[in-house]
Amino acid sequence: MASLSTFSTTVPLRVAARPQTYLFLAVRTYSGVAASTINSSCLARHHASPLTNTPKRLISSTPQPQIKEFFPPPANPAVKEVASAWSHPIYTEAQMNNVRVAHREATDWSDWVALGTVRFFRWGMDWVTGYKHPQPGQEISKKFKMTEQKWLTRFIFLESVAGVPGMVGGMLRHLRSLRRMKRDNGWIETLLEEAFNERMHLLTFLKLAEPGWFMRLMVLGAQGVFFNGFFLSYLISPRICHRFVGYLEEEAVLTYTRAIKELEDGHLPEWESLKAPEIAVNYWQMPEDQRTMKDLLLYIRADEAKHREVNHTLSNLDQAADPNPYQTEYQDLSKDHPTKGIDNLKATGWERKDIF
Ligand SMILES: [Fe+2]
Ligand SMILES: [Fe+2]
Secondary structure, three states: OOOOOEEEEEEEEEEOOEEEEEEEEEEEEEOOOOHHHEOHHHHHHHHHOOOOOOOOOOOOOOOOOOOOOOOOOOOOOOOOOOOOOOOOOOOOHHHHHOOOOEEOOOOOHHHHHHHHHHHHHHHHHHHHHOOOOOOOOOOOOHHHOOOHHHHHHHHHHHHHHHOHHHHHHHHHHHHHHHHHOOOOOOHHHHHHHHHHHHHHHHHHHOOOEEEOHHHHHHHHHHHHHHHHHHHHHHHHOHHHHHHHHHHHHHHHHHHHHHHHHHHHOOOOHHHOOEEOOHHHHHHHOOOOOOOEHHHHHHHHHHHHHHHHHHHHHHHHOOOOOOOOOOOOOOOOOOOOOOOOOOOOHHHHOOOOEEOO
16 A cells, blocks of 8 residues: 655754754655554654644545655566565574674774774764764753654665665675686675665665655765775775774664664654564564564664674785685584674674673
């Protein structure tokens, strides 16, 4: 069944030249992704929302506007589904709840280059979007309060960027293998799978909100700059680039942990009864009792923790000679080895420092 209702909201974006001014970026949010993904009480709340921009009369002679599917399934009647090459490993609830915000200490100058770049990007993103996280015990001002729509806008932008590094790394290693006529030792698959996984995060959020033209322009600009920057950087030092992605994923785990905490604390009421879209249920193979918005955020956070582990690990390796430990079959199965499943930092020899 088609989507049932929409509402619009605005998200502040700070203009560089005028520090206290905000651009307002329209994001249309689907409050009823599909009849099966939202319950009636939640729907009723959305109908009552002052943000609703379309008339919501229960009895009307005027046809209600229908939302078109943002990316509908193939229209060809002969096609039932388009299968993916990568099936997602199963995460248990306990494993996902065990994911922690963690940091790998920078140990040399190249780590500091990677960490410094990530910190600069984080600061820039927070500054441009007017984002502030309250310190423990501090009450955040209304201007900086995160709503469901602000979170979705942030997720969509960040996921559109997060899908770039794996594709660039995979592409360059593929070309290198062709050029040098040498095996790649299994890195390409993991990097392309990471890019695919990030794109699935993006597609999932796009079932919950549709970005406006300004947001699309921002994504276009960010992709143009980031793709080329990462491409050149990866040619110079793939090791620093994987470290950079490892630190970037530390930030992603932090971001999703904060969103989950806000949801648990009751600050995001519209998400409390919202169900995960069908695309997510199928991709993560979510059990029937684990299909809420909170579950979705737990799944995505666990993926980001996996990217954190994988990229920090790849950065520790000899980029030209070492096989990818995530694609390797080991002789001694009695030892702990890296796997494709939930993050397992112990197996990689990276002692994590939990932050909270
Ligand atoms: Fe992601
Ligand atoms: Fe990620």
